[in-house]
Amino acid sequence: MARAPLICVVDDDESILESVPCLLQSFGFDVEAFPSAEAFLDSNLVAGSDCLLLDVCMPGTSGPTLQATLCAAGLDIPTVFMTARVEEALRHRVFRQGAIDLLPKPFSEEALLSAIHRAIRSRERREATRV
Numbered sequence: 001m002a003r004a005p006l007i008c009v010v011d012d013d014e015s016i017l018e019s020v021p022c023l024l025q026s027f028g029f030d031v032e033a034f035p036s037a038e039a040f041l042d043s044n045l046v047a048g049s050d051c052l053l054l055d056v057c058m059p060g061t062s063g064p065t066l067q068a069t070l071c072a073a074g075l076d077i078p079t080v081f082m083t084a085r086v087e088e089a090l091r092h093r094v095f096r097q098g099a100i101d102l103l104p105k106p107f108s109e110e111a112l113l114s115a116i117h118r119a120i121r122s123r124e125r126r127e128a129t130r131v
Helices: 014-026 037-042 063-072 088-096 109-130
Strands: 006-010 030-034 051-055 079-083 101-104
Touching: 006 014, 006 037, 014 030, 014 109, 030 037, 037 063, 051 063, 051 109, 063 079, 063 088, 079 088, 079 109, 088 101, 101 109
Parallel strands: 006 030, 006 051, 051 079, 079 101
Antiparallel strands: none
């Protein structure tokens, strides 16, 4: 049996860290939550992540900076960003860096699941081309 996709949620908002993992687990995903980019980078789950759900603005390392750091290290993990403030310059930046989606907070369950499923399909397509 194939393992469930691992979604890593990185956000400094405690309510997101509590609610989003519960929601995603109810849909069969494995989920780990981290209160900062640094906590995620210090974990042993970086290379095994199938999708990142990242807050844009966090103390310390921002979501876009974390994504750029991972890409520079050769870890191209499909990323869905979340933000309380959607600005056009930010939208262009994260999509140029390869983001799957940018969800404005608050977002609907449907929007979140749609973005996660696109990220997982993106990961599967990339892995299929490597074989």
